[in-house]
Structures are given as structure tokens and as C-alpha cells.
Amino acid sequence: MLKKIKFLSILITSLIFLLSCSNEPTEVTKIKFMAGYKPQANLPFVAAYVAKEKGYFLEEGLDVEILHSTGSHLKLLLAGEVDITTAAAASVIKRRSNPGVPISSIMLFGQKGQxxxxxxxxxxxxxxxxxxxxxxxxxxxxxxxxxxxxxxxxxxxxxxxxxxxxxxxxxxxxxxxxxxxxxxxxxxxxxxxxxxxxxxxxxxxxGVPSLGLTYITLDDTITKRSDILERFNIAILKSIDFILNNRDEAIEIVMLYAPKSDKEHQIFMLDKEIEQSTSPAVELNGFGWSEKEKWQSLHDFLLEYRSIDKAIDINLVYTNQFLGKSIESDKKTILDRIGLGKN
Structure with a gap:
């Protein structure tokens, strides 16, 4: 497992080097990110905390307000009151099966289910x-x-x-x-x-198909504000690299958001979720990568056990396109290899 994490860190470090060659943003855009639960060391939450505290969001021209849900994060996303939130992959499929819930995953953290x-x-x-x-x-x-x-x-x-x-x-x-x-x-x-x-x-x-936590946003945001999603994901990937190489400091950042929580339990949670974030596809393509086959298997499983009422087009449920689209086009071959090319 340590070898896998080290390899993943090398991929993300390569990503950050390439990102440093792109133009720096000149304007700061305010957006809202809502974690799907109370402050704690779920990896998608920690990635946002670290990106905020280490200045990675600002480096990408984003002023991100971090909020925490009491169960209303999807409702607030649909109302346009938050821009990005978290959800389990199965929940994304369930909600997407309702034609009135146009959401998609833009980064998959849990390559294994929770x-x-x-x-x-x-x-x-x-x-x-x-x-x-x-x-x-x-x-x-x-x-x-x-x-x-x-x-x-x-x-x-x-x-x-x-x-x-x-x-x-x-x-x-x-x-x-x-x-x-x-x-x-x-x-x-x-x-x-x-x-x-x-x-x-x-x-x-x-043999039960499963996937874990993701970042989600609205289809409308993907269509009309793709540059913001791209910059957000770039900052998060920088944050993941920091977390993999500086876990103790990452935990201290978690404690800024969850000062009354049990530190040892936060360490357990973060370590377990880092372990669940790796897969052969991630090692090949880069952190956060979604495989169509895994999403399809999860969809078919939910349909079989009547968690969803009807089949849907799985291509609508996720995208890999915000894993580095802003990189210069002459680096495309390298980007595709480490998981940053547009899917």
C-alpha cells in the first residue's frame, strides 16, 4: 500500500510541475464548497481544508468558502446556494435516476465503497x-x-x-x-x-460492486462554469499531494476545523480513506479518475436490487474532464498518460 501511495504522489507531483507552466489567474472568483457532513477527516473534506489553508485555492484564483452540511447539501446545490459538494457514488446514481436532479461527479475519491x-x-x-x-x-x-x-x-x-x-x-x-x-x-x-x-x-x-465519496456539481455548472471546476480540481490535486507527503500537518489542519474531535480517530479516518482512494486505474491515470466499467457495475447492481427504478446513461453520472484541461495542448500526450487529459 505504501508503494501505491508513493507512486500516486509522484503522479500528482508531475501534475503540479506541469501546472506551474500555465498562466496564473488574475482575478479571484468566490465559490462555495459544502462538505456533506460535520467537520472531520473524510478525504474529500481534508483536501478542501488543506487547499484553503495552504493557499492552493487562491493560487488558482478561487476564494472558496467551506461550509458543512446538516443534511441539506444536495438541496442547497440544486438551489444554486453552493457550487460543489460531496456525495457517495451510489447516491449520485440514485439522484441522477430522477430526471429532476442534474448532478455529476467531477472527482472520485473512494475507489472502494464505504x-x-x-x-x-x-x-x-x-x-x-x-x-x-x-x-x-x-x-x-x-x-x-x-x-x-x-x-x-x-x-x-x-x-x-x-x-x-x-x-x-x-x-x-x-x-x-x-x-x-x-x-x-x-x-x-x-x-x-x-x-x-x-x-x-x-x-x-x-463481489459486491461499490464506489465511495465524490465531488459533485450541477450539469449547468459543468457547461457554463467549467473554468472554475477545472481550477478547483487543480487546487485539490495539489492538496492531495500535500496530504500524501505531510499527513501529520494535514491532521493539524483538520483539527482547526474540528477542534473538539478525537485526533486519533481523525488519523484513523484519513488513513483509511487514503487507502481506499487508490486503484490500478488511479495509478495509471491519476488521482480522482473514474472508470466507466466500475460506475456501470454499480449502476447495474443498484438496478438489480431496486435502489433505482430504471436504467440511466452512466456517461451522465461522472466526468474526468476537469483533471487538467487548462494545460498547454503541446503537453497533451503526457497529460493523458497521468490522467489529466479530457475524457
Whole structure:
């Protein structure tokens, strides 16, 4: 994993060298970025924090106001009150399947999905076969990954009690549920810090398609304000390079935004999300790259398990075009190789 991260850092460093040859912006444009949750070390959040604090946004002529959502970030994006926000890839597909929600991903951070399922190590639920006869707790809606794992392991759903539990992971340690739906970079560490060992099931290990967090914006912004998105992504890529090479300082920047949070937990979250941001395609093309095949697999999976009602054109869901479009045209071959060319 360290070799992969080092290789990724080299690619981004090459990117930054090429960016230094482009013309510097002469005007500063104000935009609003809204992180999709409270201040914490999710990689898309940290990238924005670092870009702000290290001056990368200003280097690209952007004055970025960073906001945090209480659950209304998509609504605010659609209303034009924020320019860029975050969302899980599955959520982008779900929203896009509604013709009234014209959003697209412009940078994919999570090359692997966030979803996992856990039980306490000393409980009676030790293997996936033990799920039958248990109580399953989920946050808001049943994860399709859960349904897929039941299907692939020939489990009888009628023998599992499904309970909506919200976001407090102590519901597991208090014995109110036997299995809990969690995010890999969050609840497992929180529960371990309470002194409990865990069994963890990763849907990806069972062949379930998944992708993680992305930056999203409106189709109208892509069409009419592409220069701003390009500059935003360039600043973020500089920020990612800094994070990969200066994790401790990056964490200190996180703590400026989340001063009351547990620092050790923020380190865990950031490390886990960096790990999930790499893939062979990223190593080949550059950070944030989207593969059509992975988006299509996720789409087909959501359709199969009725998370979306109808098929959509997956090309509308994401774009790679803002990963370096402003570079001089005579460098195009190099840019394409490291993932900066227009898709």
C-alpha cells in the first residue's frame, strides 16, 4: 500500500510541475464548497481544508468558502446556494435516476465503497451464516450491499429482524442489535476505542460492486462554469499531494476545523480513506479518475436490487474532464498518460 501511495504522489507531483507552466489567474472568483457532513477527516473534506489553508485555492484564483452540511447539501446545490459538494457514488446514481436532479461527479475519491457490516467479536454472530436469527441495525435505509450479501450467501431474510437505528454505534455495544451497518473509516474504530473487538464483513470481498465519496456539481455548472471546476480540481490535486507527503500537518489542519474531535480517530479516518482512494486505474491515470466499467457495475447492481427504478446513461453520472484541461495542448500526450487529459 505504501508503494501505491508513493507512486500516486509522484503522479500528482508531475501534475503540479506541469501546472506551474500555465498562466496564473488574475482575478479571484468566490465559490462555495459544502462538505456533506460535520467537520472531520473524510478525504474529500481534508483536501478542501488543506487547499484553503495552504493557499492552493487562491493560487488558482478561487476564494472558496467551506461550509458543512446538516443534511441539506444536495438541496442547497440544486438551489444554486453552493457550487460543489460531496456525495457517495451510489447516491449520485440514485439522484441522477430522477430526471429532476442534474448532478455529476467531477472527482472520485473512494475507489472502494464505504459500506461494511460489523458484529462484536464475543457475540454469537461470528460468520455470515450466523446472520439468520439476528437483529440487523441500519442507519436510514437498508443498504443494497446487505441485500446482495444475503442473496449471494443464500440467507433467508425473513429470519433477520431489520431495525432502523440512526447513527450512534453504541446501539451495538449496548446489545440492542447484533449486526450494524457502518462506514469503514468511522464506526469500527469508534467501537474499538470503547474496548470491543469486532468481526467485519466488507461487501467488496463478496463481489459486491461499490464506489465511495465524490465531488459533485450541477450539469449547468459543468457547461457554463467549467473554468472554475477545472481550477478547483487543480487546487485539490495539489492538496492531495500535500496530504500524501505531510499527513501529520494535514491532521493539524483538520483539527482547526474540528477542534473538539478525537485526533486519533481523525488519523484513523484519513488513513483509511487514503487507502481506499487508490486503484490500478488511479495509478495509471491519476488521482480522482473514474472508470466507466466500475460506475456501470454499480449502476447495474443498484438496478438489480431496486435502489433505482430504471436504467440511466452512466456517461451522465461522472466526468474526468476537469483533471487538467487548462494545460498547454503541446503537453497533451503526457497529460493523458497521468490522467489529466479530457475524457
Amino acid at each position: 459500506q461494511a457490516f460489523i458484529s462484536l467479536k464475543d457475540s454469537n454472530v461470528k460468520t455470515i451464516s450466523d446472520w439468520e436469527g439476528s437483529i440487523f441495525g441500519y442507519k436510514i435505509s437498508l443498504p443494497p450491499e446487505y441485500l446482495a450479501m444475503l442473496n449471494t450467501n443464500n440467507l433467508d431474510r425473513t429470519k433477520i429482524q431489520e431495525v432502523k437505528v440512526g447513527f450512534d454505534p453504541r446501539i451495538l455495544t449496548e446489545g440492542k442489535v447484533d449486526i450494524l451497518s457502518v462506514f469503514k473509516s468511522n464506526e469500527p474504530n469508534l467501537i474499538k476505542k470503547l474496548g470491543y473487538d469486532l468481526n467485519i464483513w466488507d461487501p467488496g470481498e463478496y
